[in-house]
Amino acid sequence: MMTSLKIAFLPLTDAAVLAVARERGFAEEEGLAIDLVRTTSWATLRDRLVFGQVQAAHMLAPLAIAVTLGLSQQPAALAAPYKLNVNGNMLVMANDFARALEPDIAARLADPLGTAHDFAAAIGLWKRKPVIGVVHRFSSHAIMLRYWLASAGIDPDRDVLLRVLPPSLTVEAMAAGEIDGFIAGEPWGSAAIDAGLAEAVAIGERIWRRGVEKVLAFRTGWLEENPDPVDRLLRALARAAAWCDDPAHHEALAHLLSGPRYVDQPADLLLRALDGRVVARAGDPPLASPDFMLFSREATAFPWRSQALWIYSQLVRWGMVDHSPAHAAQAAAVFRPDVFRRALADSDVPMPGASMKLEGAVELPLAVGSRRGELTLGPDRFFDGRVFDPERLDDFLAGFPPPR
Amino acid sequence: MRIVIIDDSGLRATVLEEGLREAGYDDIHIVPPRGAFVARLERMAPDVVLMDLGSPSRDTLEEMLTVSRALARPIAMFVDQSDEAMIGAAIDAGVSAYVVDGLRKERVKPVLELAVRRFNAFAKIQTELEEARTALADRKVIDRAKSILMNQRGLSEQEAYALLRSSAMNQGKKIVDVAQALITASDLLGGGL
Numbered sequence: 083m084m085t086s087l088k089i090a091f092l093p094l095t096d097a098a099v100l101a102v103a104r105e106r107g108f109a110e111e112e113g114l115a116i117d118l119v120r121t122t123s124w125a126t127l128r129d130r131l132v133f134g135q136v137q138a139a140h141m142l143a144p145l146a147i148a149v150t151l152g153l154s155q156q157p158a159a160l161a162a163p164y165k166l167n168v169n170g171n172m173l174v175m176a177n178d179f180a181r182a183l184e185p186d187i188a189a190r191l192a193d194p195l196g197t198a199h200d201f202a203a204a205i206g207l208w209k210r211k212p213v214i215g216v217v218h219r220f221s222s223h224a225i226m227l228r229y230w231l232a233s234a235g236i237d238p239d240r241d242v243l244l245r246v247l248p249p250s251l252t253v254e255a256m257a258a259g260e261i262d263g264f265i266a267g268e269p270w271g272s273a274a275i276d277a278g279l280a281e282a283v284a285i286g287e288r289i290w291r292r293g294v295e296k297v298l299a300f301r302t303g304w305l306e307e308n309p310d311p312v313d314r315l316l317r318a319l320a321r322a323a324a325w326c327d328d329p330a331h332h333e334a335l336a337h338l339l340s341g342p343r344y345v346d347q348p349a350d351l352l353l354r355a356l357d358g359r360v361v362a363r364a365g366d367p368p369l370a371s372p373d374f375m376l377f378s379r380e381a382t383a384f385p386w387r388s389q390a391l392w393i394y395s396q397l398v399r400w401g402m403v404d405h406s407p408a409h410a411a412q413a414a415a416v417f418r419p420d421v422f423r424r425a426l427a428d429s430d431v432p433m434p435g436a437s438m439k440l441e442g443a444v445e446l447p448l449a450v451g452s453r454r455g456e457l458t459l460g461p462d463r464f465f466d467g468r469v470f471d472p473e474r475l476d477d478f479l480a481g482f483p484p485p486r
Numbered sequence: 487m488r489i490v491i492i493d494d495s496g497l498r499a500t501v502l503e504e505g506l507r508e509a510g511y512d513d514i515h516i517v518p519p520r521g522a523f524v525a526r527l528e529r530m531a532p533d534v535v536l537m538d539l540g541s542p543s544r545d546t547l548e549e550m551l552t553v554s555r556a557l558a559r560p561i562a563m564f565v566d567q568s569d570e571a572m573i574g575a576a577i578d579a580g581v582s583a584y585v586v587d588g589l590r591k592e593r594v595k596p597v598l599e600l601a602v603r604r605f606n607a608f609a610k611i612q613t614e615l616e617e618a619r620t621a622l623a624d625r626k627v628i629d630r631a632k633s634i635l636m637n638q639r640g641l642s643e644q645e646a647y648a649l650l651r652s653s654a655m656n657q658g659k660k661i662v663d664v665a666q667a668l669i670t671a672s673d674l675l676g677g678g679l
Contacts, residue, residue, distance in 0.1 A: 125544035125582070129563075133570075133577050155548070155563045218545050219552065246549035248542040260521065 084115040085311045089298075090130045091118055091140035093345045094249060095268040095355045096167040096296050098335055099377055100140055101344050103315075103322035111321075112314040120343065123248050124218045125155075131299060132158040137308075138315070140166060141299040144393045147413045148220040151403055161305045162297035162390075163421035164316050165383045166323075169293050170355055170375035171223045171286030172271035173230075175212075175263030176256065180281045182207050187282060187362040188369050194288050194465040198234035201283070205241055208262070213243045215252050215264030223265040225396045226289050232482075233466050239400075256280060267295070268355035268375065269347050275364055276351060282362035287373050290442070292380075292462035294389045297417075305421065316425035323378035332356040373460065380460045381432050385417035388438040388472040395475060399482045410475060432457035441470040487589075488513040489597065490532040492523065492547065498608045502536065505604045509596065519543035524550040528557060534594060535561065535584040536601050539577060551584060559587045564598075572598065579605040624662040631665030634672050 091097040100118055103109045109116045119136055121127045128149060131139040133156070146162050148154045175183075182204035183197060184190040190197050205212055216224040228238040238244060247255055249266045256264065256279045263280060264270070274280040286293050298319065305312055325331055333349075336356055340349040354360055355375045359368035376382045394413035398405045419437040426433065432455035442464040449458050470478055489511060493499035499516045506514050515530060517523050519541055527535070528550065537544060551561045561584045564573055572595070576583065579602040585594050628650065635646035650668075654661045 122540060122542035123544040125548050126539050129539070129577060129582070133573055135577055219549055246545050248545055251542055258521075 088117045088136040089138045090127045090136045099323045103318045108318040108322045112318040142221045143294045144220040146299040159302040161302040163418040164298040166296040169287040173265040173284040174271045174280035175283045202234040212262045215261040269351040278364045313425035327378040390417040391472045489534045492537040502604045533586045539580040539582045628665045631668045
């Protein structure tokens with residue numbers, strides 16, 4: 083007897099694990115018939131989940147936290163027991179704007195701090211306050227962009243204009259001159275570069291080497307009432323994720339995602355993020371960025387509570403939510419390592435022993451305590467060297483200037 | 487009550503506007519979600535904003551509703567969060583509604599119900615139109631295949647059609663698919679028809 087599940091997603095490369103779970107039979111092997119509902123805005127994806135049209139969604143991690151905290155329309159308790167990927171963003175700016183930055187793009191991308199300072203200088207030279215597209219106020223990309231800009235003393239609410247627009251409209255808006263650049267999940271940055279409209283200015287992976295991206299979000303009530311399908315789905319996703327990470331499958335994966343039911347963009351564009359071979363300027367040879375987007379290795383999918391708290395710290399920093407112990411607890415509880423452990427207890431997925439860790443403290447690959455299997459954590463430094471200790475949230479927050 | 491409809495499809499917006507006017511609402515504006523639509527909307531200071539749930543510009547609109555200093559009163563989705571049946575019907579129909587804070591739900595509910603009915607009616611028209619278009623396109627393909635058979639094999643129109651139909655039945659395919667295959671093959675062979 084098959085169980086049917088509806089899951090909403092946005093046309094992005096990092097919907098890969100969901101697409102593969104469905105198309106390569108991993109869901110079916112777990113007795114699940116999954117129906118993937120293509121959606122074109124985060125607002126609609128959120129509404130479909132919150133009002134019960136779908137049981138789960140491919141959601142921006144900060145949005146899941148924001149909905150739970152009542153910051154994005156109808157408040158609803160959401161639960162994220164599984165991370166669909168880490169990394170995968172790129173900031174691109176119009177060619178004219180990028181001319182004021184380091185011309186050697188490999189050097190530019192390798193030094194986010196230097197580039198942030200060059201960016202600050204470039205703002206003054208630009209014809210207007212630069213308009214930068216972000217896909218949502220509560221997106222990982224917007225939070226990373228703010229973090230990066232602020233490191234060079236740029237006030238993201240005053241010195242630039244952040245304009246919200248969905249990923250699929252970014253390239254069009256660049257072509258129409260409505261925005262001067264944007265940060266979005268792949269393949270949209272690559273699409274703008276290929277169209278000759280923009281060049282790469284920063285890569286998410288160089289800002290936070292293991293940046294939280296999309297999570298699989300459920301309504302908490304539904305998750306609690308339906309442990310069996312939830313567990314089966316997580317097992318299917320874990321196997322699909324391992325499949326996605328395997329370089330031997332990247333070409334097939336790019337081809338699958340290029341179809342009109344998924345991303346509907348050329349396979350060779352999609353392949354760049356999967357292979358970590360980024361074309362940073364039209365016509366340039368690709369630059370190797372092997373950690374551009376991760377699905378499975380290093381326990382990528384494990385929802386560390388400390389990561390939910392880091393996101394929360396940034397919402398507080400920018401005055402999007404008032405800090406209180408209750409809010410912090412609510413935010414941390416969105417990530418559900420307990421459900422991850424339950425679902426994957428009998429699998430071969432390496433299982434971290436803890437649910438929280440320092441974020442930004444790993445410089446080189448590090449073997450860590452694991453209840454099963456070998457677990458090596460990849461480098462997860464922030465480019466500015468800050469370390470987030472979830473036990474000392476207040477100290478961390480005190481390290482940022484108060485919001486205006 | 488000022489109602490703004492944000493819509494790309496001229497036809498759907500017109501269908502909705504007509505319905506609202508018939509029901510006695512007369513302060514209705516249609517704004518396509520392009521360019522600086524957000525600034526236009528801000529100046530209009532609407533009481534109710536209706537938008538296609540499938541529009542990719544919803545995130546842009548919501549951001550404006552969150553940060554706008556020009557709007558005197560906050561606007562949030564739907565008016566009565568407890569009315570789950572209504573919200574369900576709206577989402578199923580593809581309607582999203584934003585309502586200014588303080589507007590009584592008895593005043594808004596009829597607008598929302600009307601929008602749901604009109605969106606559903608529009609979706610039905612679209613489906614019918616699509617079916618009619620497909621039927622027309624299919625007929626053209628079949629006509630072309632028939633004329634190929636008539637010319638190449640000297641058949642009458644009826645015989646050509648009967649041949650297409652029996653091939654389709656034998657192969658378990660649709661007539662239009664067999665006709666298309668015939669046209670492709672004929673083109674490849676330089677049939678020139």
